[in-house]
Amino acid sequence: MPAVMRAPTAEQTWLGLGLTGAILVAVSMILTAWLDLHPCHLCIFQRLLFMLLAVLSLAAAFPVTGRAGRLAGVLSLPTAALGVGVAAYQSWLQAQPSNSISCAGGEPGLIERLVEWLGEQAPVLFLATGFCEEEELVILGLSLANWALVAYFAFLAAGLWALLKAPHQNRLHHGGHP
Numbered sequence: 061m062p063a064v065m066r067a068p069t070a071e072q073t074w075l076g077l078g079l080t081g082a083i084l085v086a087v088s089m090i091l092t093a094w095l096d097l098h099p100c101h102l103c104i105f106q107r108l109l110f111m112l113l114a115v116l117s118l119a120a121a122f123p124v125t126g127r128a129g130r131l132a133g134v135l136s137l138p139t140a141a142l143g144v145g146v147a148a149y150q151s152w153l154q155a156q157p158s159n160s161i162s163c164a165g166g167e168p169g170l171i172e173r174l175v176e177w178l179g180e181q182a183p184v185l186f187l188a189t190g191f192c193e194e195e196e197l198v199i200l201g202l203s204l205a206n207w208a209l210v211a212y213f214a215f216l217a218a219g220l221w222a223l224l225k226a227p228h229q230n231r232l233h234h235g236g237h238p
Contacts, residue, residue, distance in 0.1 A: 074121035081114030098190030143212035
């Protein structure tokens with residue numbers, strides 16, 4: 061009898077998202093140290109968002125039926141959407157002609173002030189030393205900001221799917237009809 065592939069449960073999806081977020085943070089830190097990259101304020105903010113997505117996703121995985129888990133799952137959506145916006149903005153900055161635009165200068169915004177404060181608290185994780193418009197590393201034709209944009213869209217889609225799937229799974233597990 062052939063094996064039937066089943067879609068992952070909502071809990072498995074959240075667990076996968078949590079582990080993916082943690083792996084993305086670890087990889088960004090390893091690449092930064094190994095390749096002597098200089099992350100900018102937007103890069104560090106995106107790292108922070110991936111950390112937050114990892115925590116929220118893991119909280120949503122245990123258990124999905126609980127209010128706290130559902131709230132964590134719901135909160136992951138605007139977090140991922142914020143990541144989409146930040147990564148898209150950085151990708152736009154990087155697409156501009158060289159020396160035509162910069163994220164440096166002017167009055168620091170909320171993101172810059174937060175990253176500066178975090179960099180003082182934990183420089184290994186949050187010290188920003190680069191410029192947002194620079195593409196220090198390109199993999200398969202995409203900058204790290206482009207890859208982050210793809211990842212945030214994936215988090216958004218998978219999180220939405222898990223939230224919509226969870227009530228359906230709960231009805232099935234408790235004797236309800238699909």
